[in-house]
Every structure is written in structure tokens, then in C-alpha cells.
Amino acid sequence: MTKAQIALAAVEALKKEYPDAKCSLTYQTPLQLLIATRLSAQCTDARVNLVTPALFERFPDAQAFAAAEYGEVAEYIKSCGLFKTKSRDIVELSKKLLTDFGGEVPDNIDDLTTLPGVGRKTANLICGDVYGKPAVVVDTHCIRITTRLGLHRLSDPKKIEDALKKLLPPDESNDFCHRLVLHGRAVCTARSPKCGGCCMNGFCRFAKENVQ
Numbered sequence: 001m002t003k004a005q006i007a008l009a010a011v012e013a014l015k016k017e018y019p020d021a022k023c024s025l026t027y028q029t030p031l032q033l034l035i036a037t038r039l040s041a042q043c044t045d046a047r048v049n050l051v052t053p054a055l056f057e058r059f060p061d062a063q064a065f066a067a068a069e070y071g072e073v074a075e076y077i078k079s080c081g082l083f084k085t086k087s088r089d090i091v092e093l094s095k096k097l098l099t100d101f102g103g104e105v106p107d108n109i110d111d112l113t114t115l116p117g118v119g120r121k122t123a124n125l126i127c128g129d130v131y132g133k134p135a136v137v138v139d140t141h142c143i144r145i146t147t148r149l150g151l152h153r154l155s156d157p158k159k160i161e162d163a164l165k166k167l168l169p170p171d172e173s174n175d176f177c178h179r180l181v182l183h184g185r186a187v188c189t190a191r192s193p194k195c196g197g198c199c200m201n202g203f204c205r206f207a208k209e210n211v212q
Contacts, residue, residue, distance in 0.1 A: 001203055003150065003151050003152075003167055004167050005203075006149055006150060006151060006203050006204075007149075007151055007164075007167035007168055008169070009200070009203050010149055010151075010176070010200055010203075011168065011169065011172050011176050013199040013200050014176065014179035014180070014183060014199070014200070015172075015175075015179070016199065017179070017183065017199045018178075018179045018182045018183065021175040021176075021178040021179045021182070022129075022178060023125065023129050023178060024045040024046075024049075024181070025037060025040065025045050025048060025049065025052075026049045026052065026053075027052075028056075029061075030104075030105035030126065030130045031061065031062055031065075031094075031097070031105055032052065032056055033125070033126060033129060033130060034093070034105055034115075034118070034122065034126055035052070035055075035056075035065075035090055036048050036049075036052050037121075037122045037125055037126075038086055038089055038090060038093075038117050038118070038122065039051065039052070039077055039080045039086055040080075041082065041086070042081050042082060043080040043081050043082075047079060047080060048080060050079075051076060051077055051079060051080055054076055055073075055076040055077060058076065059073070061103075062094045062097045062098055062103045063094075063098065063103070065090055065091055065094035066091065066094040066095040066097075066098050068091055069091075070084070070087045070088050070091055071087070073087035073090055073091060074086075074087035077090075085117075086117070088116070089116045089117030089118075090117070092116040092117075093115040093116045093117060093118060096114070096115055096116065097115070100114070105126060105130065106126075107126075107127065107130070107131040107133070108127065109123040109124065109127060112126055112127070120138070120157065120158060120161065121137055121138055121139055121157065124136055124137045124138070124161070125137050128173075128174035128177075129174065134165075134170035134171065134173050134174065135173060135174045135177070136161045136164045136165055136168065136173050136174075136177060137174070137177040137178075138157040138158075138160050138161045138164075138177075139177075139181065140184075140190075141180045141181045141183070141184030141185070141188075142160070142164075142177055142180050142181075143155075143157070143160060144184060144188065144190060145180050145183060145184055145188050146160065146164060146180070147206075148188065148193070148204060148205065148206035148207075149200065149203075149204050149205060149206070150204070150205030150206075151163065151164065151167060152164075183198075187199075193206070193210075195207040195210055195211045196211060
């Protein structure tokens with residue numbers, strides 16, 4: 001099979017396995033998803049979802065976050081780790097949203113990545129989930145599983161993003177990445193992948209090499 005054929009087969013297999021693909025972070029506004037995604041760095045989505053209700057009640061919009069002291073924001077997010085850096089980024093990105101974007105979360109990667117603490121992974125998530133644009137969210141699950149499938153032999157996230165954009169149908173790419181997260185947690189884990197019960201073992205390079 002070609003890489004394009006493997007990619008399409010993976011899209012269909014994961015669609016059947018995880019029909020209700022969606023972001024596991026809880027949010028109601030674009031800003032809330034932006035901040036929740038920043039908090040999720042080196043932290044589980046489950047932990048972030050425990051922290052954000054009180055955080056968003058105290059700071060309901062960009063104006064409230066922009067006016068906040070770093071330390072006050074930090075008190076709400078301590079359990080997420082790296083809280084000093086994250087609190088500073090949240091306050092400063094909110095200020096930049098007000099000064100540069102009229103308080104609105106941008107709808108494109110170039111503008112999003114000018115915000116403090118926002119990289120391409122977060123920017124793609126916002127573009128895909130909020131604005132419905134084709135997006136490839138290259139997180140640890142995406143890197144691991146697409147490498148094992150044989151879709152690339154890359155390590156740089158931007159190069160992986162570009163490679164996958166060439167292989168995935170644009171209207172499927174965002175949901176595909178959400179499904180990779182679910183599959184990475186349940187089956188294709190980092191240390192002990194369950195290849196024998198994987199819905200993609202018929203065309204996965206790693207499975208063919210490791211399953212007797």
C-alpha cells in the first residue's frame with residue numbers, strides 16, 4: 001500500500017472505531033479552548049477540565065484575564081504544572097487579543113502563533129474545532145501513531161504536519177487527529193501497544209513487524 005492508501009485506510013478504520021470524535025477539553029468559547037489547550041501542555045485533559053470551571057467563572061473573558069495579576073491566575077491552575085509560565089502566557093495572550101485582534105481569537109495559524117504560549121499544535125486545534133478549517137494537530141499521539149503506521153519517518157512536528165496534510169482528506173484531518181488521541185490512549189500506547197486488537201493492524205507497518 002502507498003502512504004496515501006494507508007492514510008485513507010486509517011481514516012476509515014478510526015472513524016468506525018471512534019465515531020464521536022471530539023476534543024476532550026471542556027469549553028464554551030474560543031478563548032476558553034485557547035486557554036484550556038495552553039493549560040494542557042504536560043498535563044492531562046482530565047486535570048485541565050477539573051481546573052477550568054473555577055478559572056473561567058473568575059475570569060469570564062479576555063478583558064478579565066488581561067486585567068489579572070499573574071499570581072492570581074496561578075492560584076487557579078497550580079495543579080496543571082508549569083503554572084507560573086502558563087499564568088503569564090494566559091494574561092499576556094489576553095492582552096494581545098485586546099490590543100491586536102479586538103478581543104477576538106484569530107481564525108488563522110499565522111495570527112494565532114503570535115500569541116504568547118501558542119504554537120502550531122494549539123493554533124491548528126483552534127482553526128479546526130472553532131472555525132471548521134482543515135487542520136492537523138500534531139501532538140504526541142499523532143506523532144507516535146502516524147510514525148508506526150508508516151506515513152512518515154519524521155520527528156519535526158511542522159514537517160509531520162505538512163506531510164500529513166498531503167495525505168489526509170482536508171475534511172477528515174481534524175477529526176482524524178482527535179481519533180488518534182483516543183486510539184493512542186486506549187490501544188496504541190507508547191510503551192505497550194495492543195497491536196493484536198488494533199483496528200489498523202492489517203496495514204500498519206509497526207504491527208506487521210511486531211505481531212507474530
